[in-house]
Amino acid sequence: MHEMQVVEIKRIIKETKRIKTFILDLDVSAIPGQFVMVWLPGVDEKPMSVSYAKGDLGITVLRLGDFTRRLFELSPGDLLGIRGPMGRGFKVYGDRLLLVGGGVGVAPLAPLAEEALAEGKEVTAIIGAITKSELLFVDRIERAGGRVLISTDDGSAGKKGFTTDVLRELLEEETFDQCFTCGPEIMMAKVLAITGEKGIPTQASLHRYFKCGIGICGQCVLDGIGLRVCKEGPTFRDKELRKSPEFGKYWRNAAGQKIYFGGKK
Amino acid sequence: MLEVELCGIRLRNPTMLASGILGTSGAALKRVAVSGGAGAIVTKSIGLTPREGHRNPTVVEISGGLISAIGLANPGYEEFGDEIRVAREGGVPVIGSVYGFNFAEYASVAEKLESYGVDAIELNISYPNVGKAGAFFGYSEELAHEVVKEVKKKVSLPVFAKLTAGAGDIVAIAKACEEAGADAITAIGALRAMKIDLVTGKPVLGNEVGGLSGPCIKPIALRCVYEIAREVGIPVIGCGGIATGEDAVEFFLAGARAVQIGTAVLYRGITVFKKVSQEIKEYLEENGYSSVDEIVGLALR
Secondary structure, three states: OOOOEEEEEEEEEEOOOOEEEEEEEEEOOOOOOOEEEEEEOOOEEEEEEEEEOOOEEEEEEEOOOHHHHHHHOOOOOOEEEEEEEEOEOOOOOOOEEEEEEEHHHHOOHHHHHHHHHHOOOEEEEEEEEOOHHHOOOHHHHHHOOOEEEEEEOOOOOOEEOOHHHHHHHHHHHOOOOEEEEEOOHHHHHHHHHHHHHHOOOEEEEOOOOOOOOOOOOOOOEOOOOOOEOOOOOEEEEHHHHOOOOOOOOEEEOOOOOEEEHHHOO | OOOEEEOOEEEOOOEEEOOOOOOOOHHHHHHHHHOOOOOEEEOOOEOOOOEOOOOOOOEEEEOOEEEEOOOOOEOOHHHHHHHHHHHHOOOOOEEEEEOOOOHHHHHHHHHHHHHOOOOEEEEEOOOOOOOOOOHHHHOOHHHHHHHHHHHHHHOOOOEEEEEOOOOOOHHHHHHHHHHOOOOEEEEOOOEEEEOEOOOOOOEOOOOOEEEEEOHHHHHHHHHHHHHHHHHOOOOEEEEOOOOOHHHHHHHHHOOEEEEEEOOHHHHHOOOHHHHHHHHHHHHHHHOOOOOOHHHOOHHHO
């Protein structure tokens, strides 16, 4: 049973101007890529990927709408309801791993990098953000022994441009056993296209509007493949996503209507 | 052996997906038919306009079941044609579930779903978590009678009425629906319930109260089916807490011709329909029966 546990916030870390990490008084073991449903009593409940997966569980959140704005007002000692960790986490194959994370999408990739590096694997992470001050977990991955390549939209750090520009250049020179990506879905679709050309198996972590979070309401089912993001996902293999006409194109709002990324059909 | 006929519709097995579970998109419905093995699929309840439903948490697990208050979220009938088209690729009958806030809405949505090619209409007059829609019509004999009558005027497909045990006298409601021309009765929908968190002292569900489903409501559902089947001539479809072949057999013995499964998807996965069908088959074989029909209503005799 996925019972809701109401737990205290132990620590809050301000990562960037718009991103905070909440470390919870909840000692559970999660697989990087899994998510928890986070209930803010009286407000709402939303899925968040786990950014600290062992020991006290952590989530890393971008302030975006009403729910995250209310979350950002909380202090250590305040309460959150947690269901999970749930869903399918990343599965690591091979020894040379490539991570591509955009914005707050680096959240589930950081614990993956730490665990892989601890097991003696090689990790290269391409991290992108709109600007230098919004880059997430660069130090954390470097501290764990990973190599980090950076892109920023405005060129304030690393390469000016997108993670996919760095990725394209990198794959001219090097190859990897496996790629993991999380970030805006249009970015992930481009990552899959690039790694696909090079024959690098890739796993992507998807975000969808969730209701039940336990695989019964149908809200997050992907068109074409019928897989539930909350249950068979949120991480998917490239070969699964290539069969879905929805991936990289649209998501469904709370009413189940298709909403196209970037507003175009 | 497992084939049944319901209002002229042939089902390869008597397990149907209950409305409200995995039914918002064609892709999900198709998967329930193809991989899940359901004999028929019922869509999420569709209304006239898009509805986002209640805010989260919309579902909370308790021992013995779930309490949920999704709030009749749906994309609206105009957009649902594409989903029906994909659902039909599953190769099993598709039943369009309809809700409304008045008789005319029920009738227009039913008419539209008929034009999309569904095999039957199920009227949701059982949903308890949105003020004057759903169960509002299922609590009263007059309103239930009227909604069935108005829909029957507009569609030629079989019309099922899904009832709630929240009604004072569910048998009277069933009879009113039969008189108004309903072709089958589905019993029952989720029952009003709630969950309060002890740490915060607050109701967990965004809507505060929700509908209770799952194994804990099975004995109530079974009693309803038994009492309704004794009093009406039209087929009864059992719904409420069915998770195993043995559960399904109990409903057949009580007079149900088919069963709907919803919450058990949580406990046994999407293939619960295959599993339950196999278990029904084993029961029939072990007891010397050659079809489901042979055991329908045995407990009533």
